[in-house]
Amino acid sequence: MLGLPTEAVTAPARGLGRHFGLSGRLFLITVAFVAIAEILIYVPAVANYRLTWLSDRIAAAQVAATVLDAAPGQPVSEDLARRLLAGVGARAIVVSGGGTRRLLSNAAMPEGVVETVDLRDDSWWDSIHGSWRTLIAPAEEPLRVIDQGRAGFDMVEILIDEAPLRAAIVDFSIRLLLSSLIIAATAAGLVFIVLQRVIVAPVRRLAHNITAFADDPESLERVITPSRRTDEIGHAETALAKMEQALAGELREKRRLAELGLAVSKINHELRNLLTTAQLLVDRLEGAADPTVQRVAPRLVATLGRAIRFCEATLAYGRATERHPQRRLVLLEPILAELPELAGLSTESRVSVREQVPSGLQICADPEQLSRALTNLVRNAVQALDAAGAGREAPEVRVTASRHGGVGSGFVTILVSDNGPGLPERAKAHLFAPFQGSMRAGGTGLGLAIAAELVQLNGGTLRLDEGVPGASFRITVPDWIPGPKELH
Secondary structure (H helix, E strand, C coil), X not given: CCCCCHHHHHCCCCHHHHCCCHHHHHHHHHHHHHHHHHHHHHHHHHHHHHXXXXXXXXXXXXXXXXXXXXXXXXXXXXXXXXXXXXXXXXCEEEEEECCEEEEEECCCCCCCCCEEEEHHHCCHHHHHHHHHHHHHCCCCCCEEEEEECCCCCCEEEEEECHHHHHHHHHHHHHHHHHHHHHHHHHHHHHHHHHHHHHHHHHHHHHHHHXXXXXXXXXXXXXXXXXXXXXXXXXXXXXXXXXXXXXHHHHHHHHHHHHHHHHHHHHHHHHHHHHHHHHHHHHHHHCCCCCXXXXXXXXXXXXXXXXXXXXXXXXXXHHHCXXXXXXXXXXXXXXXXXXXXXXXXXXXXXXXXXXXECCCCCEEEXXXXXXXXXXXXXXXXXXXXXXXXXXXXXXXXXXXXXXXXCCCCCCEEEEEEEECCCCCCHHHHCCCCCCCCCCCCCCCCCCHHHHHHHHHHHXXXXXXXXXXXXXXXXXXXXXXXXXCHHHHC
8 A cells, every 4th residue: 555565564574683673683782792892801801810810929929938038047948848839839939138049949940931921020912912822822831920029028039830820810711701791691681671661662663553554544543642752763753643644634635536536437427428418409409490599509519519528538537637638720719709608607697708819819729628728717707706796896707818929939828817806815825736726615626727737738837917906817828839748
């Protein structure tokens, strides 16, 4: 109904959308971003943990050095040395102070070290590089760590194995990973709940309303009720409500017009049959000897023929559009002479129709369509004057015409005006719109719309002259015959 292909409406979503809705996608995206943030935090966190761990070993070595300093000049027993080194977690401890160096070790000194870490001047880059080397490619050689001494010591050095450091870093990484997962899940859950209530639920409501409205777009009960939100979703709800109300009104109007068109087509079909019968009866009257009958019968035959053709054209219009005009140069005077009868001017009417056209004036138009357009204009003017009642001057409809330029290169102007009260301002907004331009009780509002369409088909224009007494409509028809593209 809304012009969308069936596949576009009923085709199921494929890929991730079949298993995860907008909420699930937001949850996964939030987890991913939190995980990325934790990864970015992990690298400096491991480097900082390595520095802290080494600083703790140096602090323990300081305590051991204090024990050594408590008994200067006395040898340290093997059992005490083993316990001190085990407490520090080092192979050897070297302290310097007062111009002397003291070594605490219970094994032979190694030939070399894998890396020397000077905590007094250790950059972030060196710390990050050392952490990843220890984690990925640990060495069998010990690690030498140097730091500033305290409590009377100038410097403290220790030799430690990398295995305990690597085990500590792995344990820290696991704990950091678990805490990161908990933080990511918690943050994602909170974001999921907030977005679900603030965005996803209103968007789902919009989607459900659009689907329900598409099933019955003429029902005002399907129009969404906007919430009190003032953000973008609130604006979308308000805009959707306005669009659905306008669309429902348009569809109801088009349905009524379609039903009206079907009824008019049926009426025209029956009327055409009746007019055909009347035409047969009039054909018999043409053989009567009465002079009055002889004078009236040809006009009656012509009028019935025109009515039959009009019914046929109306039926065709209900199926498609107005027929293509057969424009040619015709005399305008005979067409204007038939206007009083075609406009339904009765003998009791006070309204008079006066034509003023130069003799021999020709116009390039389809004579039947031009006659129909002028008839509608004159009929509207007569009905408006009859409805206005008596006035100071006799009600009159004037039809004047003039040529501008030579035949074949100029144009003809036809002015249909009356001396009535004129058109109200509210009628001018939709003057040439079908079913909307009538200001008369019982009027259909089709006369001006049909006249404007017929004039346009003949390459001309129909407009209302402003600032003149009464109502004045100006028809301008050029002499050139437009092509098919220009007619449409």
